Amino acid sequence: MSNDYHISVLREEAVDALVTTAHGVYVDGTLGGGGHAEAIATRIFPLGTLVGIDADADAIAEARQRLVSFESDRLILVHDNVSNIRTILRQHNIRHIHGFLLDLGVSSFQLNEKSKGFSFRTDDTLDMRMDRRQALDARTVVNTYSEEELTRVFQSYGEEKFSGRFARAVVEYRERKQIETTGELASIIENKAGGRFFVKALARIFQALRIEVNHELENLSRALRDTMEFLVSGSRIVAISYHSLEDRIVKNFFQQEAADKAPSGSKLVPDTLRVPRLRIVTKKPVIPTEEERVNNPRSRSAKMRVAEKI
Ligand SMILES: C[S@@+](CC[C@H](N)C(=O)[O-])C[C@H]1O[C@@H](n2cnc3c(N)ncnc32)[C@H](O)[C@@H]1O
Numbered sequence: 001m002s003n004d005y006h007i008s009v010l011r012e013e014a015v016d017a018l019v020t021t022a023h024g025v026y027v028d029g030t031l032g033g034g035g036h037a038e039a040i041a042t043r044i045f046p047l048g049t050l051v052g053i054d055a056d057a058d059a060i061a062e063a064r065q066r067l068v069s070f071e072s073d074r075l076i077l078v079h080d081n082v083s084n085i086r087t088i089l090r091q092h093n094i095r096h097i098h099g100f101l102l103d104l105g106v107s108s109f110q111l112n113e114k115s116k117g118f119s120f121r122t123d124d125t126l127d128m129r130m131d132r133r134q135a136l137d138a139r140t141v142v143n144t145y146s147e148e149e150l151t152r153v154f155q156s157y158g159e160e161k162f163s164g165r166f167a168r169a170v171v172e173y174r175e176r177k178q179i180e181t182t183g184e185l186a187s188i189i190e191n192k193a194g195g196r197f198f199v200k201a202l203a204r205i206f207q208a209l210r211i212e213v214n215h216e217l218e219n220l221s222r223a224l225r226d227t228m229e230f231l232v233s234g235s236r237i238v239a240i241s242y243h244s245l246e247d248r249i250v251k252n253f254f255q256q257e258a259a260d261k262a263p264s265g266s267k268l269v270p271d272t273l274r275v276p277r278l279r280i281v282t283k284k285p286v287i288p289t290e291e292e293r294v295n296n297p298r299s300r301s302a303k304m305r306v307a308e309k310i
Helices: 010-020 036-045 057-066 082-090 109-111 140-144 147-158 163-176 182-193 197-215 216-228 242-260 290-295 297-301
Strands: 025-028 049-054 075-078 098-103 231-241 278-280 301-310
Touching: 010 025, 010 036, 010 098, 010 231, 010 301, 025 036, 036 049, 036 057, 036 098, 049 057, 057 075, 057 109, 057 197, 082 098, 082 216, 098 216, 109 216, 140 147, 140 197, 147 163, 147 197, 163 182, 182 197, 216 231, 216 242, 231 242, 242 278, 290 297
Parallel strands: 025 049, 025 098, 049 075, 098 231
Antiparallel strands: 231 301, 278 301
16 A cells, blocks of 8 residues: 555645534545544544545545544444435434535545556556446446547546547457556557657546546535535535546535526526525635645645535
8 A cells, every 4th residue: 555645635724624613523525545534533533523435445444444543433434425425424313514525536545556447557457436336437438438428528527639539549449359458548548649748648538537437527516515405504615626627516516505696597587596505715726835746746736625604
């Protein structure tokens, strides 16, 4: 297991923004190695309760070890998708929460773990599932999606300009042989991308596949939407994202919930008034300090947004 697994991005900033009372119930919806969770637990235990959720069973096991000194009925670790937050909280008879943290994407552990197949830097099975109980994996996507579907995935989730070209290359290759490994896929992309831009193209294509396989954007929207009913007044949502698609979802959700009008969409029909449910705390996203960016390169793309329930 790599050491950088334990470097949590914007750890102090996130926990400072999140914890408003030690007596509260806090949800870490993306537990990972438990770095943020440990910082939250240190501030709230033994008065508060911490619910940690992760779609990856290995992350739960890793976090459980890290949080062993907090083991009690106030520490609840759940192997599930955070998009099921409503069911998860109801199952644990939790009606109100005092803070909700999301530190999105994959952990360095997941990127470095060969069997998970998230990285184009090593030659692994093309998997990319955060949750191994799920049927859809990256191998299925690249071998069964039509050229049009692959183009859409590369375009929408990788924001890749040459999506059509890469989709075509994938389809041509698999007419001869199924694509089994990350190395095989990387060489297909590399051959088509050419020049010095291929690493960026690879990063975009792998990001796109990961988002598709794990339904990352839909799950994020659902998690944000369904958490609202549990948040008490004055409690915070803290969301750290690593690419513009995620950040846009968080930003738009906060703006929508902070607005006192819902646009009608027509000049002829007046906007409808609505009661805002959130107050935006970070007008601009918080980004890591230069020192953090140097010490933890993974933090470089991080953007943290905070909103408070009214
Ligand atoms: C960046 S890591 C979190 C690291 C953690 N904050 C720490 O300090 O160690 C993201 C984690 O969230 C999990 N994850 C991402 N999206 C998820 C979702 N929709 N539901 C549950 N877990 C998710 C991933 O499996 C991964 O373990």
